[in-house]
Amino acid sequence: MALEISRRTVLSAGAMTLATPTIIGVKALSEPSDFRVNHEPVIFPKLPRCLEGMGILHESDLHVDPGSPVYNHRGRISALTSDAIADAGLKPEEVCVVNSGDYYTKRESARAFEVFMKERRKQEEDYLARVGVLGNHDYERLKRIKQTGPNSRVEYHKTSVQERTAGILEASDYKILGSDVRIKPYRLPVGDGEVNVLGLPDFTTFRLDYDRRFARHYLDPEEYERYSTVQESLTQHLDPETLNLIIMHDLSGLEIDGWLRRIADHNKFPILVLSGHTHGGQTSLHWLQKKKGYKSDIIHGLHQLGEKTFVHVSAGLGTSENVWLGERVRFGQKPESSLLTFHGVS
Numbered sequence: 001m002a003l004e005i006s007r008r009t010v011l012s013a014g015a016m017t018l019a020t021p022t023i024i025g026v027k028a029l030s031e032p033s034d035f036r037v038n039h040e041p042v043i044f045p046k047l048p049r050c051l052e053g054m055g056i057l058h059e060s061d062l063h064v065d066p067g068s069p070v071y072n073h074r075g076r077i078s079a080l081t082s083d084a085i086a087d088a089g090l091k092p093e094e095v096c097v098v099n100s101g102d103y104y105t106k107r108e109s110a111r112a113f114e115v116f117m118k119e120r121r122k123q124e125e126d127y128l129a130r131v132g133v134l135g136n137h138d139y140e141r142l143k144r145i146k147q148t149g150p151n152s153r154v155e156y157h158k159t160s161v162q163e164r165t166a167g168i169l170e171a172s173d174y175k176i177l178g179s180d181v182r183i184k185p186y187r188l189p190v191g192d193g194e195v196n197v198l199g200l201p202d203f204t205t206f207r208l209d210y211d212r213r214f215a216r217h218y219l220d221p222e223e224y225e226r227y228s229t230v231q232e233s234l235t236q237h238l239d240p241e242t243l244n245l246i247i248m249h250d251l252s253g254l255e256i257d258g259w260l261r262r263i264a265d266h267n268k269f270p271i272l273v274l275s276g277h278t279h280g281g282q283t284s285l286h287w288l289q290k291k292k293g294y295k296s297d298i299i300h301g302l303h304q305l306g307e308k309t310f311v312h313v314s315a316g317l318g319t320s321e322n323v324w325l326g327e328r329v330r331f332g333q334k335p336e337s338s339l340l341t342f343h344g345v346s
Contacts, residue, residue: 001036010187035077035317036097037084038338040302042310044270046241047344055088055095056245056340057081057127061102061135063118069335070318074116077317077337078123084339085110092125096188096195096340099174101135101202101249102275103165105320110164117172130169132201135179135249136276164197177247178202185237188245196239200248209345233257240269243342251298251313253277260305270308272340280315280333300333302340304307314338 006244018042035039085095104113128307139162166176175187177199198232238244280300315336 002206012167017123022142033071033073033332035080036334036336037080038336039084039088040312040338041341041343042272042302043343043345044243044310045307047270047342047345049192050191051195051243051342052344053090053094053129054190054342055085055090056080056274056342057085057095057097058100058312058314058340059097059317059337060100060249060275060314061272061279061317061318061320062099062104062116062281063102063316063320064104064112064113065106066112067142068112068318071112071116074119075123078120081337082124082329088339088341090339090341092127094128096128097130098247099130099132099169100247100274100314101133102137102276102316102318103169105133105137107161110161110168113165114168117168121172128190130172130174131186131188131197131199131247132169132174132176133247133249134162134165134176136202136204138162139202143191183237184232185239193242195243195245196237197245197247198234198237200234200246202249211250234259238242238269238271242269244269244271246271248273248275250277251311252277260309260311271310273309274314276314276316276317278313279320279330280313302338312338312340 062070070077082092085092104110169176175186177184177197178201183198183200186197186199188197234246260271278299298311298313300313300315303313305311315333317335317337319330319335
């Protein structure tokens with residue numbers, strides 16, 4: 001029996017074939033403005049009592065440029081953030097804002113970022129603290145100066161982009177960590193206790209291999225002899241008596257998966273690592289995520305390693321331009337910030 005296909009069936013199939021790319025395209029172009037704030041409880045065994053119920057608002061990869069979705073909808077982002085904090089039963093003074101870098105994309109966007117930060121600072125209430133690190137877009141390219149002679153070395157100097165970015169953030173009450181390779185713990189007061197905060201530099205900017213020795217020119221001789229690797233340096237600075245908060249832009253730079261997995265099962269102190277950079281792949285198509293070549297297998301979301309160690313990778317609040325399309329697109333991976341609330345189990 002011959003299969004009869006009507007003209008209407010052929011036309012319907014053709015229309016669907018033509019409409020599907022259009023629907024996908026519209027969705028991909030609209031999703032960069034579909035902001036959300038996720039509430040994710042983090043349960044730590046033996047959490048210091050003063051940290052019970054504390055919140056971390058994790059933002060990353062703002063990519064504030066003139067006309068970008070984040071810039072155009074900055075008022076709505078502030079309102080969504082305030083609503084999420086209230087819905088979680090928290091007060092702003094119980095929440096620490098942490099940003100893991102990439103604040104704007106181009107040098108000429110600094111003014112737009114400054115406006116963005118000033119307006120958000122006016123709209124939002126006082127938080128417990130604001131802490132941030134710089135991402136690869138925030139350094140541009142470090143200047144290298146080679147000195148000749150028997151004591152030849154390479155010196156790395158801050159660029160105007162780095163200094164201006166840090167200045168804008170500090171004017172909005174941010175504490176900027178990890179602007180060079182020296183790890184300097186920041187003690188964040190919380191009630192009658194503290195959080196031990198460690199900010200790391202962006203590995204791609206400094207060309208660091210975190211699994212091996214520092215080049216000698218990065219550290220003073222005394223520091224070099226004391227810490228031979230970043231991981232050893234981090235381990236030395238971890239505090240066994242409180243929560244350790246590690247902030248870095250790109251998780252894969254530290255090859256931190258292996259380091260964390262090695263210590264996660266027997267560490268005596270809670271650790272939370274906050275990172276960004278991946279944009280969650282910027283799509284939910286896993287084959288595209290793998291194609292990007294991320295060294296870490298933790299691309300997005302909250303992950304638990306062992307009993308007391310957690311890693312949170314943000315999909316980012318902003319969206320970078322697609323180099324082929326020249327547009328900011330997302331698909332199945334909405335822009336986000338995350339409200340992490342701490343809870344302990346006795």
